Amino acid sequence: MFLKNYILTVYRSVKSLLTGMKITGYYFFHPKKIVTQEYPDNRATLQMFDRFKGEVTMPHNQNNEHRCTGCQACEIACPNGTIKIITKQEILPDGKKKKRLDTFVYHHDMCTLCNMCIIACPSDAIVMAQTFEHSVYDKKLLKKVLNAEGSKLMEGVE
Amino acid sequence: MRGLIEEDYTTQEGEFVINIGPQHPSTHGVLHLKVWLNGETIIKVQPHLGYIHRSIEKMSESLSYRNFIFATSRMDYLAAHINNEACALAVEKGLQIEAPPRARVVRTILAELTRLSSHQLWWASTGLDLGAVTPFFYAFREREAILDIMDETCGARLTQNFLVPGGLMADIHPNFQKRTKEVLKQIKENFKEYDELLTENVIFQNRTKNVGILNKQDALSFGVTGPTARASGLSCDIRKWAPYSAYSMVEFDEILDEGCDSYSRYMVRMKEMRQSVNIIEQLIDNIPEGDFQEKTKNVIKLPKGDFYQRVETPRGELGVYIVSDGASSPYRIKYRSPNFSNLSVLPELAKGCKIGDLVAIMSTIDLVIPDIDR
Known part of the structure; x- marks a missing residue:
């Protein structure tokens, strides 16, 4: 047994x-x-999904114009102080003073990619880019200025 | 509880103390276990916490009701969506609004996908802990497909943060239904492979059967929840007892097992995966049309009072307790995390076991360490 x-x-x-x-x-x-998939070898064909949250960017058109009015809604919506907006006073042709965006500072090293700034923006000025290779040797390189040199507000955006 | 906190045990002759962790592959993170041994037999186990404390509760007190949700993704990172859901539901309870039907159904589908992917990772790591390396890759194959669904709709694989109080952040991706159906079809075929690879394996069965007996009374008195408690015959599924989101619309079984040992904890999770597939199949073709978000004010302010919402995560009952003083950020937030209570029973289970069984017990309780410390 x-x-x-x-x-x-x-x-x-x-x-x-x-x-x-x-x-x-x-x-x-x-x-x-x-x-x-063997990652570094398939770089040429690797495509991220269109909603993938890689980093915050500010699209500019061919005339170097962006849609950011400097209203600071994204700065308030950000949970961990990733965005700093510096504004300037601009004198319009009719003599009125108007607040305009001077510098849009984005600390990529602090960003948790939570998408709160994107949904808070009233004028669709910022979008998430689908980039994903973010490693750099110097931490300072992760502090980015999103509005391009000499860029202006797009016509018709308030 | 005294034995847990104070090191009141003096070693006798022939006995010794070893530290497992905080950086040990089998502890799934930074759990530190101090183990008193006599030869190979465990006399006492003492978990040490605090290695990954990020003070999420305190941090939430200075964030608005819309913003504190993102931090909960980092608590139980394998079930980030369900943590977000608990917070969103708690805030909705305070505002006395309800998410639109479309949002509720999508939340439920995403929650069940999360549960599937979480259980798959648990299955992979349980095999790995007990010496079976192969299953790891098979589980990750399907998990990757589920994470692709998350990636396409929510924009992130693990820390989705797809929910806002009142509904979803965006509508579902046009490919969502098609992709989910494809993945479910594949997963259903692969459950057979899971069983053949690990469930029926003789080495695995010998290492888990009759190891770490948790009886029903202990499970109740230690506050154990989730599959760990259900394997001891304790019915505690929040989805059944207090249905939230769209769980009242679907039919599913609460998996109970009377085996009380590690193997029945394993079996409960394996059967739960099939139930999750069942729930998603009932909902995926019936997503109602309409809004995906209930409009809320720009600055959300909850009325004075306290609000409690509990949900079923893959590891047990998660409770979110908000105390509001009427301001735009919470006065106090307390998370009742499932892993903390489940960990408290580990010293009890491991007493008298062999050192090799400790790993089997730990992996079938399915601990996620950042959820313990928060």
Whole structure:
């Protein structure tokens, strides 16, 4: 009786191990079914999804104009002080003074990519870019100014 | 509780103390266990916490009701969406609004996808802890497909932050339904592989059966929740007992097991994965049309009082307790995290076991360390 049980246990054990081996063996002989991607080699074809949150950017049109009015809604919405907006007074042609964006500072190293600034922006001035290779040797490079040199507010955006 | 806090045990002759962690691969993070041993037998286990404390509760007190949600993604990072959902629901309770039906159904689908991916990672790491390296890659194959769904709709793989009080941040991606159906089809086929690779494996069964017996009474008195408690026959599924979001619209079984050991904790999670697939299949074709977000004021202010909302995460019951004094940020926030209570039962389970069994017990309780410390 003992011997019979012993042999049965050995039989079941070996069978269960072979069942597992069968699956790994199947994939060994079907290399097309393997889904692994070799990352740095597939850089040319690697495409992120269109909603992927990589970093905050400010799109400019061909005339070097952006849509940011400097209203600071994103700065208030940001949970950890990633965005600093510096404004300036601009004198319009009719003599009125108007607040305008001077510098849009974005601390990429502090950003948690939570998307709160994007949904807070009333004029769709900032969007998330789909970049993902952000490592740099110097931490200072992660402090970015989003509005381009000499850029202006787009016509018709209030 | 005294034994947990004070080191009141003096080692006898032949006994010794070892430290597992804080940087040990089997502790899934930075859990530090001080283990008193006599030969290979465990006399006492003492968890040391605090290595990954980020004071999320205190930080939330200075953030607005819309903003404090993002930090909870970093608590239980394998179920970030469900943590976000708990906070959003708690704020909605205070505002006395309800998310539109479309938002509620999408939240439920995303929550169940999260549960699937979380259980898959748990399955992978349980195999790894017990010496089976192969299953790890098989689980990650499907998990990656689920994370792609998250990536496409929410914009991030793990820390989604897709919810705002009142609904969703954006509408679902046009590909969402198609991609989810494809992934579910693949996952259902692969459950068979999971069983053949690990569940039926004789080494795995010998290492988990009759190891770490947690009886129903202990589970109740230690406040254990989730699959760990359900494997001891304790019915505690919040989705059944206090349905939130769209759980009242779907039919599913609460998985209970009377085995009380590590193997039944494993089996409960394996069956729960199939239930999650079942829930998503019922909802994916029935996403109602309409708004995805209830309009809220720019600055959300909750009325004076306290609000409590609990949800079922893959590891148990998560409670969010908000005390409001009428201002635009919470006066106090308390998270009742499932992992903290589940960890408290570990010293009890490990007593008298062998040192190798400690890993089996720890991995079938399924601890996520950042959720313990917060």
